[in-house]
Amino acid sequence: MTANAANAANTANTVNAANTANTVNAANAANTANAANAANTVNAVLRPHAEEQFGEELVLLAKTDDRPRPPGWRLSPWAVTTYLLGDGDRITPKYIGARRIVEVAVATLATDRALLLLGVPGTAKTWLSEHLAAAISGDSTLLVQGTAGTAEEAIRYGWNYARLLAEGPSRAALTPSPVMRAMEEGRLARVEELTRMPSDIQDALITVLSEKTLPIPELNEEVQATKGFNVIATANDRDRGVNELSSALRRRFNTVVLPVPASPEEEVDIVARRVEQLGRALELPSTVTALDEIRRVVTVFRELRSGVTADGRTKVKSPSGTLSTAEAISVVTSGIALAAHFGDGVLRPGDVAAGILGAVVQDPVSDRVVWQEYLETVVRERGEWRDFYRACRDAL
Ligand SMILES: Nc1ncnc2c1ncn2[C@@H]1O[C@H](COP(=O)(O)OP(=O)(O)OP(=O)(O)O)[C@@H](O)[C@H]1O
Numbered sequence: 148m149t150a151n152a153a154n155a156a157n158t159a160n161t162v163n164a165a166n167t168a169n170t171v172n173a174a175n176a177a178n179t180a181n182a183a184n185a186a187n188t189v190n191a192v193l194r195p196h197a198e199e200q201f202g203e204e205l206v207l208l209a210k211t212d213d214r215p216r217p218p219g220w221r222l223s224p225w226a227v228t229t230y231l232l233g234d235g236d237r238i239t240p241k242y243i244g245a246r247r248i249v250e251v252a253v254a255t256l257a258t259d260r261a262l263l264l265l266g267v268p269g270t271a272k273t274w275l276s277e278h279l280a281a282a283i284s285g286d287s288t289l290l291v292q293g294t295a296g297t298a299e300e301a302i303r304y305g306w307n308y309a310r311l312l313a314e315g316p317s318r319a320a321l322t323p324s325p326v327m328r329a330m331e332e333g334r335l336a337r338v339e340e341l342t343r344m345p346s347d348i349q350d351a352l353i354t355v356l357s358e359k360t361l362p363i364p365e366l367n368e369e370v371q372a373t374k375g376f377n378v379i380a381t382a383n384d385r386d387r388g389v390n391e392l393s394s395a396l397r398r399r400f401n402t403v404v405l406p407v408p409a410s411p412e413e414e415v416d417i418v419a420r421r422v423e424q425l426g427r428a429l430e431l432p433s434t435v436t437a438l439d440e441i442r443r444v445v446t447v448f449r450e451l452r453s454g455v456t457a458d459g460r461t462k463v464k465s466p467s468g469t470l471s472t473a474e475a476i477s478v479v480t481s482g483i484a485l486a487a488h489f490g491d492g493v494l495r496p497g498d499v500a501a502g503i504l505g506a507v508v509q510d511p512v513s514d515r516v517v518w519q520e521y522l523e524t525v526v527r528e529r530g531e532w533r534d535f536y537r538a539c540r541d542a543l
């Protein structure tokens with residue numbers, strides 16, 4: 148009896164041991180799987196830089212590009228323009244608009260003048276600057292973001308204070324700014340929202356742009372820009388007057404004004420293309436082409452922006468928000484996410500109504516009145532917009 152009991156106990160132990168071992172193994176396996184997933188997640192960058200995302204197109208262009216390249220450029224100006232506008236075949240269009248604008252921008256960068264992209268919000272200033280830097284230098288990451296708090300170190304250089312205290316001033320203790328690195332490496336530096344920076348910080352760019360050198364008095368040295376260096380700055384029309392660009396600096400820039408899309412068809416084309424690209428990047432489940440709904444969002448935005456209906460008959464009030472192409476793109480993208488995850492995969496008026504409301508009503512009081520008035524006087528009168536009218540009423 149005792150022996151049996153002991154045996155039984157042993158067996159039980161063995162079983163338990165085996166179970167425990169299994170559990171441990173299973174747990175390990177699960178951990179490994181999790182770790183692998185985590186590793187994958189770390190690798191999957193949410194938004195790759197232009198030069199990575201469109202790396203294949205850049206390689207393809209470089210291979211066939213037999214036109215002269217300015218010193219330090221990866222591609223000829225002609226090929227850069229093709230990269231930006233597309234070739235109708237394997238090179239996808241990035242910027243949709245007049246060819247001349249892109250040509251002037253690219254040609255400017257091949258001279259000793261810097262490029263200032265100016266325009267109202269959402270006219271692809273940042274987008275164009277990133278793609279120009281990617282195509283010309285193969286690197287769009289040398290970026291200074293202009294804010295009211297941007298310090299001079301962002302344009303010139305800073306110090307690694309631990310090293311500075313331990314070793315005194317030396318090149319090793321110096322932390323270069325993106326502009327300084329661009330000068331050394333012969334690449335393009337990007338300055339975003341130039342006019343949001345305080346004027347004295349903006350002026351740090353003057354020597355860089357006119358002398359193409361950056362003095363380092365602490366080391367009794369200077370950095371001289373190498374061939375290929377230039378600066379692309381962006382500035383928002385709406386910020387005009389926040390910090391006026393000094394005339395000394397303005398003279399060192401060629402200004403290219405990016406217009407809002409000329410026609411509704413052009414704007415629909417931009418929104419449709421970008422929504423498609425974004426949907427792919429975000430891995431949204433595919434939806435049926437949403438062209439009808441995109442057309443409607445673009446029409447609403449254009450009418451509210453311009454203060455008159457598309458047929459020119461009815462005046463409408465404009466809300467305080469910008470309602471740019473960029474906002475139309477995000478309204479449609481979130482609509483597609485709603486349709487894909489909670490609907491039947493078809494973009495319907497109800498999926499964009501909430502997004503439009505959010506974009507239009509920035510000021511909860513006055514914009515709401517503007518939107519209601521537009522709904523009642525314009526949207527309600529359009530027979531084929533009935534579902535849309537109802538969805539917008541429901542969202543209010
Ligand atoms: N003409 C255009 N061609 C291609 N894409 C465009 C065009 N206009 C707007 N877009 C799209 O609009 C989005 C917003 O553009 P971007 O952020 O570059 O605007 P911005 O001019 O820098 O605005 P902000 O003044 O607010 O900084 C981008 O996704 C861009 O692709």
Ligand SMILES: [Mg+2]
Pocket residue numbers: 272273274381
């Ligand atoms: Mg921008």
